[in-house]
Amino acid sequence: DTAVSQTPxxxxxQMGNDKSIKCEQNLGHDTMYxxxxxxxxxxxxxxxxxxxxxxxxxxVPNRFSPKSPDKAHLNLHINSLExxxxxxxxxxxxxxxxxxxxxxxxxxxxxxx
Amino acid sequence: SQQGEEDxxxxxxxxxxxxxxxxxYKTSINNLxxxxxxxxxxxxxxxxxxxxxxEKHSGRLRVTLDTSKKSxxxxxxxxxxxxTASYFCATDATDxxxxxxxxxxxxxxxxx
Numbered sequence: 001d002t003a004v005s006q007t008p009x010x011x012x013x014q015m016g017n018d019k020s021i022k023c024e025q026n027l028g029h030d031t032m033y034x035x036x037x038x039x040x041x042x043x044x045x046x047x048x049x050x051x052x053x054x055x056x057x058x059x060v061p062n063r064f065s066p067k068s069p070d071k072a073h074l075n076l077h078i079n080s081l082e083x084x085x086x087x088x089x090x091x092x093x094x095x096x097x098x099x100x101x102x103x104x105x106x107x108x109x110x111x112x113x
Numbered sequence: 114s115q116q117g118e119e120d121x122x123x124x125x126x127x128x129x130x131x132x133x134x135x136x137x138y139k140t141s142i143n144n145l146x147x148x149x150x151x152x153x154x155x156x157x158x159x160x161x162x163x164x165x166x167x168e169k170h171s172g173r174l175r176v177t178l179d180t181s182k183k184s185x186x187x188x189x190x191x192x193x194x195x196x197t198a199s200y201f202c203a204t205d206a207t208d209x210x211x212x213x214x215x216x217x218x219x220x221x222x223x224x225x
Contacts, residue, residue, distance in 0.1 A: 004155070031211070041199060043156075043215040056212055090155055097211045100144055104155035 003027050004105035006091050012111045013081060020077045021108045023091030031055075032074035033092040033102065034066060043090070049074055050097040081112045119202055119219040127224050132189040134219040136202030137182075143205045145178055145185050146213065150199045159187075159200075192223045 004025045013019055025032060033056070034046040047066040048056035054066070063079040078085060091105040120135045136145070144163045148156040162169045162178045162185065169176045175188040189196055199218040206214065 035215075040217055041150075041220075042217045043201065045212055045214075048211065092156075100146065100161050100205060101158045102156075102213065104148075104157070106155045107153075 004091055004093055004103050006089075006105040006108050008108060009106065010109050010111075012113065014113055015081055015083060017081050018077070018079045019081060019110070020075055021089055021091075021110075022073070022075045023105055024073050025091075025093040025103070025105075026072065027093055027103060029093040029103070030071055030096045031094045032068065032071070033094075034074065034076050035090040035092060035104075037088040037090060037107070039087070047074075047076075048097070055097055078110075081110075083112050086110055086112045119200070119216045121219060122217070123220045123222075125222045125224070126192055128193055130192055130223075132192050132196070132221055132223070134187050134200055134221070136185045136187070136216060138185075138202075138204045138206075138214075139183065140204075141207040142180070143207055145176075146203045146205070147174075147176060147185075147187050148201045148203060148215075150201065150218070152198070156201065189221075192221075194223050194225050197221060197223045 007022045031050045033048045037043045046060050049068040051071050052068045065077045068074045088107045088109050090107045092102040094102045146161045147159045150156045160171045160176050162176050173190045178185045199220045201215050201218045203213040203215045
């Protein structure tokens, strides 16, 4: 059984479009995260939700809007996509917001043309 | 800002050899973690060392932590081709609770 799953795995789209990435975890964790990994493999946190509440909101353009309908799901919606948004986006979860180990999804590879 | 920085950026070794990579960081930490990322996959947690620990082992992995130098090392002994991956250190800084900061990783290639 997949612990943290993301859809889609690949996403190719044109500049200016709006797209969403979905994430689900079946681990019963309270906290979920979105990370962005750039072409140099540098991984940077974007958002974190604990029990559906936003607890970490890094300096991310407001074109990015996370939504957590319940604690098992954390979706990422991106408006007006730009070339620089091309990256791999990883969802992760942890037992709670103070937990140390994070469990990562397989990633969504976004290419903006 | 980037907290952890790994060194070297890339490492190529033969099966059976040991692989050592280092991580340096900038601020006080609660713990430091190492993750592995296989090509095209997500990160997998390997080992966590707390700020009051100096050394930790897990199977063929050995991690050391020197808080005075703000550095850590990961040693993989008797490497296998399946160890080919990128290895990342991540710090849980004392001033940013619950937020891991990752370095850019060390890419390790183990040839049979």
